[in-house]
Amino acid sequence: MSKTKHPDIDIKPDGHPNGHPSAENPDDLTGLHTGSIRHKAVGLPAIVSSFRHAIGEAGLTRGLKALAHVNQKGGYDCPSCAWPDPDDERSGFAEYCENGAKAIAEEATTKKLIPEFFQKHSVTELASLTDYHLGSQGRIAQPMYLPKDATHYQPISWDEAFSLIARHLNALSSPDEAVFYTSGRTSNEAAFLYQLFAREYGTNNLPDCSNMCHESSGVALGESLGLGKGSVTLDDLYQAEVIIIMGQNPGTNAPRMLTALQKAKHNGATIISVNPLPETGLMAFNNPQQVKGILGLATPLTDLYLPIKLNGDMALLQAIELLLWLEEEKAPGTVFDMDFIHQRTTGYEAFLQHLQQVSLPDLSEACGIPIADIGKAANIIKDKKKIIFCWAMGLTQHTNAVDSIKEIANLLLLKGSIGKPGAGTCPVRGHSNVQGDRTMGIWEKPTPKFLDSIEKVFGFQPPRKHGYDVVSAIRAMYEGRASVFFAMGGNFLSATPDTEYTAEALRRCRLTVQVSTKLNRSHLVHGEEALILPCLARSDRDFTGDREQFVSCENSMGVVQSSKGVLQPVSSHLLSEPAIVCHLAKATLKARPGATKVNWDAYLQDYDFIRDAIESTIPGFDHYNKRVREPGGFYLPNAPREGKFNTPDGKAQFNIASPATIALEPGQLMMMTIRSHDQFNTTIYGLDDRYRGVFNERRVIFLNQEDMHQQGLQPRDIVDIYNDYGGTRRIAHRFVVIPYPIPRQCAATYYPETNVLVPIDSVAQKSNTPVSKLILIRLQKSSTPLP
Ligand SMILES: Nc1nc2c(c(=O)[nH]1)N[C@H]1C(S)=C(S)[C@@H](COP(=O)(O)OP(=O)(O)OC[C@H]3O[C@@H](n4cnc5c(=O)[nH]c(N)nc54)[C@H](O)[C@@H]3O)O[C@H]1N2
Ligand SMILES: Nc1nc2c(c(=O)[nH]1)N[C@H]1C(S)=C(S)[C@@H](COP(=O)(O)OP(=O)(O)OC[C@H]3O[C@@H](n4cnc5c(=O)[nH]c(N)nc54)[C@H](O)[C@@H]3O)O[C@H]1N2
Numbered sequence: 001m002s003k004t005k006h007p008d009i010d011i012k013p014d015g016h017p018n019g020h021p022s023a024e025n026p027d028d029l030t031g032l033h034t035g036s037i038r039h040k041a042v043g044l045p046a047i048v049s050s051f052r053h054a055i056g057e058a059g060l061t062r063g064l065k066a067l068a069h070v071n072q073k074g075g076y077d078c079p080s081c082a083w084p085d086p087d088d089e090r091s092g093f094a095e096y097c098e099n100g101a102k103a104i105a106e107e108a109t110t111k112k113l114i115p116e117f118f119q120k121h122s123v124t125e126l127a128s129l130t131d132y133h134l135g136s137q138g139r140i141a142q143p144m145y146l147p148k149d150a151t152h153y154q155p156i157s158w159d160e161a162f163s164l165i166a167r168h169l170n171a172l173s174s175p176d177e178a179v180f181y182t183s184g185r186t187s188n189e190a191a192f193l194y195q196l197f198a199r200e201y202g203t204n205n206l207p208d209c210s211n212m213c214h215e216s217s218g219v220a221l222g223e224s225l226g227l228g229k230g231s232v233t234l235d236d237l238y239q240a241e242v243i244i245i246m247g248q249n250p251g252t253n254a255p256r257m258l259t260a261l262q263k264a265k266h267n268g269a270t271i272i273s274v275n276p277l278p279e280t281g282l283m284a285f286n287n288p289q290q291v292k293g294i295l296g297l298a299t300p301l302t303d304l305y306l307p308i309k310l311n312g313d314m315a316l317l318q319a320i321e322l323l324l325w326l327e328e329e330k331a332p333g334t335v336f337d338m339d340f341i342h343q344r345t346t347g348y349e350a351f352l353q354h355l356q357q358v359s360l361p362d363l364s365e366a367c368g369i370p371i372a373d374i375g376k377a378a379n380i381i382k383d384k385k386k387i388i389f390c391w392a393m394g395l396t397q398h399t400n401a402v403d404s405i406k407e408i409a410n411l412l413l414l415k416g417s418i419g420k421p422g423a424g425t426c427p428v429r430g431h432s433n434v435q436g437d438r439t440m441g442i443w444e445k446p447t448p449k450f451l452d453s454i455e456k457v458f459g460f461q462p463p464r465k466h467g468y469d470v471v472s473a474i475r476a477m478y479e480g481r482a483s484v485f486f487a488m489g490g491n492f493l494s495a496t497p498d499t500e501y502t503a504e505a506l507r508r509c510r511l512t513v514q515v516s517t518k519l520n521r522s523h524l525v526h527g528e529e530a531l532i533l534p535c536l537a538r539s540d541r542d543f544t545g546d547r548e549q550f551v552s553c554e555n556s557m558g559v560v561q562s563s564k565g566v567l568q569p570v571s572s573h574l575l576s577e578p579a580i581v582c583h584l585a586k587a588t589l590k591a592r593p594g595a596t597k598v599n600w601d602a603y604l605q606d607y608d609f610i611r612d613a614i615e616s617t618i619p620g621f622d623h624y625n626k627r628v629r630e631p632g633g634f635y636l637p638n639a640p641r642e643g644k645f646n647t648p649d650g651k652a653q654f655n656i657a658s659p660a661t662i663a664l665e666p667g668q669l670m671m672m673t674i675r676s677h678d679q680f681n682t683t684i685y686g687l688d689d690r691y692r693g694v695f696n697e698r699r700v701i702f703l704n705q706e707d708m709h710q711q712g713l714q715p716r717d718i719v720d721i722y723n724d725y726g727g728t729r730r731i732a733h734r735f736v737v738i739p740y741p742i743p744r745q746c747a748a749t750y751y752p753e754t755n756v757l758v759p760i761d762s763v764a765q766k767s768n769t770p771v772s773k774l775i776l777i778r779l780q781k782s783s784t785p786l787p
C-alpha cells in the first residue's frame, strides 16, 4: 500500500464568527487571468489536459490502466456524465473525454486521508479551505465519526458506525423523520437496495440530485408523452435532419456528445443552438479521435446560433410554432403532420386557438431574438420531419421549466417528429447513473404499481405516503420534522439552494451521515453527531463476498450496461455501496419485531442476487444477469420511441402555456449559475475555464458590457452580489467582473459559489426544482478592493 504524506495545505486558524464551521466557500480571490474565448472545443489541448490530470493524480501505470478501461465493453462506466457509448464501434483507447479523464483522476488518486489528518485539522479549520482544496486532499480511507460537541473527526469501526446509525433511526418517533438522499453516481444495485431498505424501514423520503436536475424534464415528458425519459438513441442523432440544442453546454458537460453531433453533421444535419452564451463546444469541435482533429482542423457545428435571453425559450418556441402555422395555413398539410396529430394527440384545437392569439413582436421581445432570426429557425424546421431537441439545465432550472419543456413536445408533435427514426426528445442527463437510480425506485413519489411490486416480491408493506424531495427535505430538517440525514454520495450542502438556510437545516439534525469518496463541505456542516462512510468508487475493484463483483448503470438513452472497476482500492477499509446498505439494513431492522423480509446476506455474497431481485420487481429487466453480461448491455423498453404514449387516454398531450413576464427593477439583473470547464458539480478540478478564457479564478461574474457601463463597472472591478427574494437578504461576497458576450440584463456565475443566492422558496412549478438559472440580483462594488 502506498504511503501517504500529510497534504501541505494552507489552513486558517480556528474560529468562525457565529461559532459554526463556515457553510460557504471562503471568499478569497485567487488571481484572475483572462484570455480570449475559444472558438472550438477539444483537440490537442484537451488530450494534454486529460493525461496531465489522470497521470498527475494517479501515477503513470494506474492512470493509464484507469483510462484504458473506461467505457470499454467489459470495463467500467465513466463516472462523469450520462452520455451513451456507441453501440457498435468504440475507439480503442479513447472512449472518454478530457472531463471524463479528470473525473477518473479525481477518484483514482493515490492520496488518502488517514486518521492523523483529521486529528490534526479541526472541522472549523477544514471549512476555511475552498472546495477545490478540500477535494484535492485525497480519498477518505476509513470511517470517521464526529461526536456531539467534538471539534475533530475520529476513527470509528464499521460495526460501531452501523450500530450508531441504527440506534438513531430506531429512536425516531416516525420513520418519516429520516431522510435518505442519493446522488446520481450510485449504481443500479446500490440504488435498488437503498430504496428497498428505506421502504422496509418505513419511509419514501428518498430525495435525489434529480430533484435539482432533470426533474422538470421527467414531469413534462411524463405528462406530455407518457414517459419521463428521452426517446432517442445515438442512431437517431446520426440520422437527424435538424438538431436543436437548448440550454446545454455539451463541450464541457457532455463532451462525447460532440462526436455524435459531428457525425450527424457529416450525415447532413443542420444544428441550431439556443443559448445566452456562445458556448465553445457548440460552435466548433476538434475531434481528438481523428487525426485532423488533433491537428486542429475543427468541424463547425452550429449553423444557426440564437443568443437567447434567460428563460426566453418558451417564447422562442411559440414564435417558431406560430411561423410554422402561418406556412401551414398557406399550404395545408405541408408543414404540420395532420395524420399524426389526429391519430396520436389530444388538445390540438385548443392549442391552435391559443397559438393564434400570441403576438410575434411580443415573443421576439421576450426571448431577445429578432423576428428575422426566428424566421431562419422556422425555415430550417419547416420541411423537415427528423427533428431532435436536446436540452439540459438551461431549461430545467427555471420557474416555468415544465411548461417550457412541454413546448418542445408541442413542436415535435406538430411535426409528427416523435416515435420515428431520427426524431424525438433528448434530455441530456447529468450524473452517470441518475436515470438508473430513478428506474430503481429512488423517488419520493413512487407509483402505486412500483410499490405493489415491492410488496408482492418481498412481502412487506411499503409506505404509500409520498416522501420529501430535496427542497421539502431541507424544510423538514429546518423545521425539526426530520432529524436523521443519510446521503448516498453527493454534496448536499453545496449542491442545494440557499446555502445558509440548508446549513442550518443540517445543523439541526441529530445525526448526519455521508457515504463518500472525497472530502466535501457536507462533512463540515453537520448535525449534532456526524459520520463519514468511505466507499469504493466506480474505477475501484470490488471484492464484496470474496469474489469480484460488477455493478450496472443506465445511461441517458436507456441502455443498461455493466461496470467493473480495475484499480486496487487506496485502502482496505472501504466498503462498496451495496455492502454499506446491506449492513445498514441488518443493523437497523434486526431490532424490530418481524425483523426483515429481505435476505440482505445473500446480496452481500453476490450481486447477481440483487439483479435477480431487480428483475422480479421492475419491468424491462428480464434475464438481467444474462443480458447485462453481453457486450454493450441492453436497451430498456421505451414506448414514445415506438410512437406509443402511455398517458391516461393513450395519446400525446398538447400543452397550453404562456411565457413568464419578468419585470426587472432598475439595476436588477437575471443571473444564471453554470459550470466551468474545470469542475464536476461541486467537485472542483481546477480554477480555469479554458473555453471561456478565464484562468485561475472562480469568483467571477460575466456581464454584458452595456450593463456594466450602466452600472458604472469596469472589467476586474470586485462586486458583492445581492438577492432579496421573499424579503430575505442573501449576499455572495467578492466576485470579479468580466465583460462577456451575454444578452442585456443577463449575468452568469459559477455554481456552487453562488448557491448562497438561490432562494429556497424559488422553485419550478410542478417539479419543485430550485430555480438556479434565473436569480434576481443587484450588484454593489465591494468595499474590499482586489488584493
Ligand atoms: N465536466 C462536467 N460534466 C458534467 C457536469 C459537470 O459539472 N462537469 N455535471 C453533470 C450534471 S449533474 C449535469 S445536470 C449536466 C449539466 O450540463 P449543462 O446543462 O450543460 O450545465 P450548465 O453549466 O448548468 O449549463 C447550462 C447551459 O444552459 C445555458 N442556459 C442557462 N440559462 C438558459 C436559458 O434560460 N435558456 C437557454 N436556452 N440556455 C440557458 C447556459 O449558458 C449553459 O450553456 O452535466 C453533467 N456533466
Ligand atoms: N446553483 C446551482 N445549483 C445546482 C446546479 C446548478 O446548475 N446550479 N445543478 C444541480 C444538479 S444538475 C445536480 S445533479 C446537483 C448535484 O448534486 P450532488 O450529486 O449532491 O453533488 P456532486 O457535486 O455531484 O457530489 C460530489 C460528491 O460525491 C461524492 N462521490 C463521488 N463519487 C462517489 C461515489 O462513487 N460514491 C459515493 N458514495 N460518493 C461519491 C464525493 O464525496 C463528492 O464530494 O447539484 C445541483 N445544484
Ligand SMILES: [Mo]
Binding pocket: 209, 212, 213, 214, 429, 430, 431
Ligand atoms: Mo445534474
